[in-house]
Amino acid sequence: MTVYGVGLGPGDPKLVTVKGRDILDSVTTVYSPGRLSRTVARQHVPSSRIGDLDFPMTRDPDKLRRAWKDAANAVAEKAMSDDVAFVTLGDPNVYSTFGHLRRTLSAFHPAISVEVIPGVSAMTAFATALDIEIESGTGLSLREAANGSAPTGPDRMILFKVTDAVETHEKLTAAGYNVQFGRRLFMEQGETMITTDPTEIAERDYYTLAYAEREGIEQTVPTAAFNTSSEESV
Numbered sequence: 429m430t431v432y433g434v435g436l437g438p439g440d441p442k443l444v445t446v447k448g449r450d451i452l453d454s455v456t457t458v459y460s461p462g463r464l465s466r467t468v469a470r471q472h473v474p475s476s477r478i479g480d481l482d483f484p485m486t487r488d489p490d491k492l493r494r495a496w497k498d499a500a501n502a503v504a505e506k507a508m509s510d511d512v513a514f515v516t517l518g519d520p521n522v523y524s525t526f527g528h529l530r531r532t533l534s535a536f537h538p539a540i541s542v543e544v545i546p547g548v549s550a551m552t553a554f555a556t557a558l559d560i561e562i563e564s565g566t567g568l569s570l571r572e573a574a575n576g577s578a579p580t581g582p583d584r585m586i587l588f589k590v591t592d593a594v595e596t597h598e599k600l601t602a603a604g605y606n607v608q609f610g611r612r613l614f615m616e617q618g619e620t621m622i623t624t625d626p627t628e629i630a631e632r633d634y635y636t637l638a639y640a641e642r643e644g645i646e647q648t649v650p651t652a653a654f655n656t657s658s659e660e661s662v
């Protein structure tokens with residue numbers, strides 16, 4: 429049988445894909461790595477079909493390996509007879525626990541088939557919330573910026589896990605970036621926030637992103653000229 433990795437999108441149950449919802453309807457058990465993804469899954473699945481697994485949020489490699497072996501064993505046992513799903517917020521292949529599950533299954537249970545249903549990642553939800561466009565010809569890098577860190581280099585970056593917005597902002601502006609923050613985007617749990625002022629989101633909240641754009645970069649797409657030309661609109 430199959431283990432489906434289902435991306436739930438940023439949090440709004442209506443942003444779950446039709447295919448993702450069909451899979452959630454069809455499987456016998458839906459596993460989730462945390463409270464928020466479980467809450468979203470619960471909008472589509474009765475609690476009797478939600479599975480129970482324990483995931484430590486730690487950097488300790490021994491603890492992580494032990495927990496993932498236990499989790500993969502439990503999922504694999506169920507998947508001997510049934511199709512099951514493992515949900516994640518956003519997309520399963522973007523900075524997600526699903527990678528751990530897939531690697532552990534392939535190491536210890538190679539016969540189990542795994543299929544991924546993509547989801548609306550926080551990064552595309554963020555572009556929409558900010559009303560920015562990743563124009564043709566431009567690059568965009570994904571980075572992490574936990575605990576006040578501030579990666580630099582690329583012209584445009586989306587930073588995940590911004591847990592100290594004030595310190596990250598200070599470092600990025602010193603390095604020549606303009607920064608915007610987004611918190612709890614397209615989620616029903618908590619208030620959505622978009623701001624350029626890090627003091628408004630000084631309190632730690634894991635569900636925070638930053639968009640950093642190097643000052644002075646130019647738009648190169650042909651239609652950008654319409655914003656400055658004297659051509660008449662109709």
Ligand SMILES: C[C@@]1(CC(=O)O)C2=NC(=C\c3[nH]c(c(CCC(=O)O)c3CC(=O)O)Cc3[nH]c(c(CC(=O)O)c3CCC(=O)O)/C=C3\N/C(=C\2)[C@@H](CCC(=O)O)[C@]3(C)CC(=O)O)/[C@H]1CCC(=O)O
Pocket residue numbers: 460461462463464465466484485486487492516517523524525526574575589591632633634
């Ligand atoms: C250790 C730490 C370091 C760090 O962030 O680097 C870390 N998470 C931390 C905190 C934390 N995590 C979460 C909350 C909110 C709780 C709440 O409020 O409900 C808080 C609390 C807080 O921030 O206070 C929720 C959460 N996180 C992930 C998912 C699942 C998913 O999305 O798949 C969900 C549930 C989402 C849902 O509901 O489903 C996923 C990941 N978290 C990881 C690491 C990676 C795993 C380890 C590894 O692979 O090495 C991994 C796999 C990937 C990654 O994040 O790269 C840091 C420790 C604190 C510190 O010491 O600073």
Ligand SMILES: C[S@@+](CC[C@H](N)C(=O)[O-])C[C@H]1O[C@@H](n2cnc3c(N)ncnc32)[C@H](O)[C@@H]1O
Pocket residue numbers: 438439516517518519520521522523524525548549550551587588589590610611612613614615634635636637
């Ligand atoms: C472990 S990563 C999971 C990313 C997810 N797989 C995705 O594709 O969006 C968790 C980070 O994603 C970001 N994130 C996920 N959902 C979010 C949301 N609705 N609003 C703001 N940030 C979000 C936060 O930066 C959070 O620290």
